[in-house]
Amino acid sequence: MPNNMLRLVALLIGLLLLGTSIDGLAHGVDDNTRVFLEENEGVQFIPFIYIGAKHMFTGYDHILFLVGVIFFLYRSRDVLLYVSMFTLGHSVTLLWGVLGDIQVNPYLIDAIIGFSVVYKGFDNLGGLKRLLGKQPSTKVAVLIFGLFHGFGLATKLQEFELASDGLVANMIAFNIGVELGQFMALAFIVIAINFWRKSASFQRFTTITNTMLMSAGLMLVGLQLSGYYLS
Amino acid sequence: MTPHEVSTKTLLKSTIAATVIALIVFVCFILPAEYNIDPTHIGHKLGLTALAHHNDEATPQAETAVMQEQAQQAQQVIEVTVPAGKGIEYKFQMAQHEKMTYEWLTDGEPLYFDLHGEPEGDTTGYFESYAIATLSEMRGSFTSPFNGSHGWYWKNNTTQPVAIQLIVAGQYKVIGLKQ
Numbered sequence: 001m002p003n004n005m006l007r008l009v010a011l012l013i014g015l016l017l018l019g020t021s022i023d024g025l026a027h028g029v030d031d032n033t034r035v036f037l038e039e040n041e042g043v044q045f046i047p048f049i050y051i052g053a054k055h056m057f058t059g060y061d062h063i064l065f066l067v068g069v070i071f072f073l074y075r076s077r078d079v080l081l082y083v084s085m086f087t088l089g090h091s092v093t094l095l096w097g098v099l100g101d102i103q104v105n106p107y108l109i110d111a112i113i114g115f116s117v118v119y120k121g122f123d124n125l126g127g128l129k130r131l132l133g134k135q136p137s138t139k140v141a142v143l144i145f146g147l148f149h150g151f152g153l154a155t156k157l158q159e160f161e162l163a164s165d166g167l168v169a170n171m172i173a174f175n176i177g178v179e180l181g182q183f184m185a186l187a188f189i190v191i192a193i194n195f196w197r198k199s200a201s202f203q204r205f206t207t208i209t210n211t212m213l214m215s216a217g218l219m220l221v222g223l224q225l226s227g228y229y230l231s
Numbered sequence: 232m233t234p235h236e237v238s239t240k241t242l243l244k245s246t247i248a249a250t251v252i253a254l255i256v257f258v259c260f261i262l263p264a265e266y267n268i269d270p271t272h273i274g275h276k277l278g279l280t281a282l283a284h285h286n287d288e289a290t291p292q293a294e295t296a297v298m299q300e301q302a303q304q305a306q307q308v309i310e311v312t313v314p315a316g317k318g319i320e321y322k323f324q325m326a327q328h329e330k331m332t333y334e335w336l337t338d339g340e341p342l343y344f345d346l347h348g349e350p351e352g353d354t355t356g357y358f359e360s361y362a363i364a365t366l367s368e369m370r371g372s373f374t375s376p377f378n379g380s381h382g383w384y385w386k387n388n389t390t391q392p393v394a395i396q397l398i399v400a401g402q403y404k405v406i407g408l409k410q
Contacts, residue, residue, distance in 0.1 A: 072235060103390075105390075118249075121249070122246065124235060125235060125236075125237050125241075125242055125245055126235060126236035126237060126242070127242050127246070129236070130236075130239060130242060159338060159339070206235050207235075207237055207241060207245055210235075210245065211245040211246075211248055211249045212249070212252075214245070214246065214249035214250075214253075215248070215249035215250070215252040215253045215256075216253075217253075218249060218250060218253030218254075218257075219253045219256055219257055219261060222253065222254075222257040222261065223257070223261050223265060226261075226262060226265075226266060226268075227265070227266070230266055230268075231314070231315065231391070231392050
């Protein structure tokens with residue numbers, strides 16, 4: 001069904017443009033947000049929800065990983081289960097990282113997040129099963145990578161000296177925002193993928209899609225590692 | 232969950248293709264645009280390296296060149312980055328009794344700094360400090376007590392590069408970074 005394919009491609013390009021037109025993407029927060037965070041004092045619940053949602057919705061590293069995760073999840077119960085594992089993972093480390101003041105290098109953590117995309121693309125092609133002889137648990141992988149994604153989110157907030165006044169409430173607000181942003185992004189992804197699965201092209205393009213995921217993940221790894229070595 | 236299993240040959244082909252595409256995009260586009268590193272010169276031809284100059288992480292040298300051309304303006308915004316564990320000095324040429332008002336801030340990280348002046352032609356290493364502290368932002372003004380170079384020394388003791396936004400106005404000529 002070439003018509004469906006066209007619509008899907010248009011949707012993907014639209015999403016891509018939406019992502020690239022917003023400043024301060026996968027690494028860091030844009031200047032307006034920066035000014036806000038620096039001048040912030042006390043509890044700012046709604047603004048922090050917004051920052052969290054915006055970061056997740058425009059953070060293509062998180063989105064790519066989620067695309068990989070739900071690529072082969074046909075049932076909504078599975079989608080819910082896997083996304084919950086991911087949410088559990090990144091909530092734990094986001095809160096722990098900021099509240100416990102855990103210092104992780106943002107470039108290294110973002111490189112690991114890039115690697116999680118490569119891992120998922122490779123796994124989706126049955127690569128790990130072939131390489132290791134048996135399929136490593138996909139649920140555990142999502143949970144573990146979720147923990148790393150959470151540290152990545154934490155480093156974004158740690159770039160600023162957040163006032164300790166109202167920090168816990170602000171952090172919880174940020175986390176709620178992250179989940180909202182993830183939910184919005186997922187709505188798009190799940191609809192697009194479910195729609196695409198109905199067409200024959202899904203099977204035909206499975207290999208290519210996951211190859212592209214791997215490739216995009218490798219680019220993220222390269223981008224972040226070079227940032228690490230050059231900074 | 233029904234993982235998609237492809238033949239070993241397809242798997243190999245996919246992995247190699249993913250790596251090759253990633254490498255090409257990385258070397259030709261990402262490195263030039265993000266870090267101004269352009270081994271193939273393709274980034275320069277496409278104008279991508281210009282992006283790196285406006286980046287937060289652009290090298291101080293590149294920014295200084297631009298800044299020197301726009302000396303003596305009503306108000307000037309200068310951005311410098313202090314590399315992790317290093318100190319930088321940013322200076323202005325000012326004659327005696329010339330005035331400058333200034334404001335600078337980091338992204339929240341406090342930095343040790345020394346606002347000082349060195350007399351023109353002095354070879355003894357003498358300098359006079361106007362302010363020494365560890366702060367993440369400061370604003371103020373000063374009148375040059377002698378003809379010479381005046382400006383800031385910032386020391387970054389953290390493991391992350393720290394960006395500083397410096398806004399100056401008054402009578403001065405930008406000398407720029409001294410390392």
